[in-house]
Amino acid sequence: MTPVVATRSGRVRGAAGNGVSVFRGIPYAQPPVGSLRFAAPVPHDAWDGVRDALEFDSPPPQPDRITSTDEWLTANVWTPSTHPPVASLAQSTEATRLPVMVWIHGGRFTSGSGAEPEYDGSHLAARGAVVVTINYRVGVEGFMLIDGAPPNRGLLDQIAGLRWVNENIASFGGDPANVTVFGESAGAASVALLMCAPPAVGLLHRGIAESVPAVMFGVDLAGDIAGMVARRVGRGPTLADLAAVPAPDLVLAATEVEASAPGHEDRWGYGRAVRGAIFGPVVDGTVVPASPWQAMAAGAARGVDLLVGHNRDEYNIVIAGAGGPQSVTEAASERALRTLPPRPSAAKEYRAAHPGADHAELYQLVCSDFVYRMPTLHLAQAHTASGGRTYLYEFCWDATPIGAAHTVEIPAVFGTLGSPYGAQLYGTPPPAKAVALSDDMGRAWQSFAQNGDPGWPQYDATGQLTRVFGAESTVARYPEQVSQAIWAGYEFEPFPLQVSD
Template identity: 50%
Template structure:
C-alpha cells in the first residue's frame, strides 16, 4: 500500500513500526521525514459526518513519502490558485512527522502543529508548515496533521456529533501518544501549537475532557474569540444545507459530494453580511464555522473552562500580533477606504457595550482615523483580547501562562500590513516564500531583522516545549510582563493597555442567535 503517486524515491529510507503497520520515510537534509500516515479511517461512506474511527492496519511497509490529500475546502484568501495541491482521494485524516532520528531511546520533546484557516481551509502539508527548521533548530519531533474543516468538520448537523474537526485532532493526539516514541519522541512531553483557527482549536482542546492528558503544554497564537452557541450553529447549518438544496441532517447531506458541500459553504460565506440582524457579531467574520459549545464535545467556552481550573496542569503560551486585522483589510481592498460611518457601525457592533464601547474607543484613541479605529476594534475583538484573556483565565484557574505580542511589521504590502495576522507563521517556520509568506515577504526573501526574529521565536517556542519556560517571566495581573517580538525582542508591561482597559471585565461567551 502506498501514499505516493510518483515512483518511489528508493527503499533505503528509515522504517518505523506504528500500531497500524510499518511506514518508510525519507532522509531529507539530516532529518527523517514521514508524510501521509493515516491516524483514522477515511471519513466517507458510513463514516461520513461521524467521529473518527481508528485507522485500519496494513500489511507490509507503507511508503510515507507524500502528504495525504487535503480535506475538501474553499480556495482561501489567496484565491483559486491557492487550492491545495497534491494527492487526491478520501484519505483526509493523515499526519506527518519530522524527526532528527527515529530512535526510540531519544525521547525528544514533541510539538504537534494544528493549522489555522477560519475552520474552513488549510491542511498539514502546506509548504508554509514545512517543519524542518523547527525540528532541526530545536532538536524536537514535529507533527503536522489534517482535520476535517468547513461543512465536513464543523457544521452542526442532526445525526452527527458536533465539532468533528476537534474530534479528529483528539484522534491525532491519541495516535501521538501511542506511536511517537517509535519516532524518537517523548509522549510525556507533548506540546500543541497552532495559529488562528488552530489556536482556537487548542483553546477548545484545553476545555475538552476527552483531550485531557493528551498534551502537556500549549502554544496559542492569535486565538479567535468566535465560538458558537448551539442555537446559532443550528441556524447556520440550516442556511448551509439550503445552499446545497438539502436538509441539515447527516443522512440527507451524505449523498452530496464533499467538494460540492465546500462550494455551498463558500457561497454562504460570501453573503453572511446579510444575516447581521440574525447572526450578530458572527456575520462580519464571513465564516459560518467555529467550535460549537454543544455541552458535550465542548462543554463550555475555553475562557470559562480555564478560569474554573480545567487545564491548570497545562503550561500555556499565548499571544497575538499588534495589527491582526490589517491583513484582511489589505486582501479585501479596504485599506484607505474606511469612512467615518463604517467605522462607527463596526465599533457599535463589536466594542463592549455598543455605543458606550464606541465612545470608549474614541476617547482612548482620540487621533485615530476611521480606518485605524476600524482595524483596532476588529483586531481586539477577534484575536487580541481573546488571546490575552485566555492567559488570564489560566491564571484565575490556578495555572501558569506566558504572553507575547508580535509588533515587528511585515515588509510586504507597501507598508500598510504592519504586524498583521499570519505574520508569525513564516517567522516561526522560516518559510518566507511559501503560502502567505510570499505576500508578507516580497520575493520570499527575509531581511536580516526577519532572520534574527525568526531564530528568536523558534528558540523560544522549542525551549517552552522542552521546559515550560520560553525565556521570559510568566504573566501576572500585577506587572503584566509580555515578551514583545520586534527587531530587538524585549520584555515590557502589556503594550495594548488602552484596549485591555476597554475590554476589562468582558466575558467571552458563545455567540448567540438573535431574535
C-alpha cells in the same frame, strides 16, 4: 539511509535530507467516507509491508482545493536525523526521546492543511523536537451542526490525531509524555479547546495559542446556518439527508451561504459578520463542555502550561483582503466603535489613546480587539487566575505589506521565511533583523516545548510581563493597556442567533 518506522498500523518509509527525516501523509484514522461520513473518527486499519510516506495526502474538502483521495485524516512528522527514528516501538527509550510539537492549522474552521510550505517542520525539528502537523475535517464535514451526527467532528479528529501521537511518536524519537500542541487562529482556538476537553486529558502537556479568535457558535445559530446550507442542495440538515450528498456540492453550498451572509446579519449578528466565519465549535457538553474562557477560569486546564499571544495589527489581514484601508468607510468605522466594545465611552477612549489614527486605523483597532486581541488576553487572564502557568507575547514586526497582521508570525515561528508566504511578507532575501526575529521565536517555542520555559517571565495580573517581538524585541508590561481597560470583564460568549422563528 532511507528511514523506515513501525507504527501500530504498520511500517512507513520516509525521506531524509538536510539533517531531518520526514514522513508525510501517514493516516491516523480511517477515511471519513461511506458509512463513516459525518461520524467520529475511528483508528486506521493495519496494512502489510511498508507504506511509502513520501507525499502529502489530500486536504479535506474545502473551497478552491482539489481532494484527490479519501485519506484526509493524515499526519506528517519531522524528526532530526541526529536523533534518528527507530525501526520498532520496542527500541525506543525514554532517555533519548525529544519533545513533541503538534501543529493545528488555522483557516476559520473552513479551510487549511498541515501541508502548507510555511508549516514545514524542518527548522523546528533541527532545534531538537519531533514536529507533527495534521489534517482534520473542516467546514461542513467537520463543523456543520448535523442532526444525527456528532458535533465538533473536526475537534474529534484532532483528538484522534493526538491519540495517534501518544501511541506512535516514540518510534519517531518523540516523547509521548511531553507533547505541546500549538496552533494559530482557528488552530489557536483548537489548542484552547483541547486543553480543556475531557477526551484529550493526558494527550497534551503544554499549549501554544497564536491569535485566539472569538470563535464559538451557539447551537441555535449553528443550526440556522446548517439549515441554510442544506437547503442549497435541496436537503435538510440531517445525517440521513446529507450522508450521500457529494462533498464538493456541500462545499459549494457553504461557500454560497458565506457569500450571502451580509444579507443575514439580522439573524446572525454583527459580531459574527466582523468575525467572518460561518462555522465554528459549539458547546456540546462532551468535547466542549463550555467556552475555553469559562473552562480555563474554572481550572479545567490548570495543569497544562500555556504560551499565548496575538499580533498587534491583527485585522489588517481582513482589511487588506477587502481592498485595503481605503475600502473602510467612516460609517463602518463608527459602527464598529459604537457596537463592538462593551461600554459606551469606548469610541472616545480609542480616539483619545490614538490621537493620530484615522477612521480606518480605528476600525482596525476595535475589530482586532474584538476578534483576536482581547480573546487572547482574556484567555491568558483566565488561565493565570485559575493557577495555570502562563506566558504572554505580542508580535509587533510590521515591516510587511500588511503590518503586524494576522498570520504574519507563522513563517517566523517555523523558520520558513523563504516559503512563498514567508517571502511575500519578509522579502527575498529577508533582512537580518527578520532572520534574528525568527531565530528568537523558534528558540522560544522549542524551549517552551522542551521544559515549559520560553525565556521570559510568567504572566501575572500585577506585572503583566509580556514578550514583545519586533525589530528590537523586549519584555514589557502588556502594551495594549487602553484596550485591556475597555474590554475588562467582557465575556466572549458563543455567537447567538439574533431572532427566532
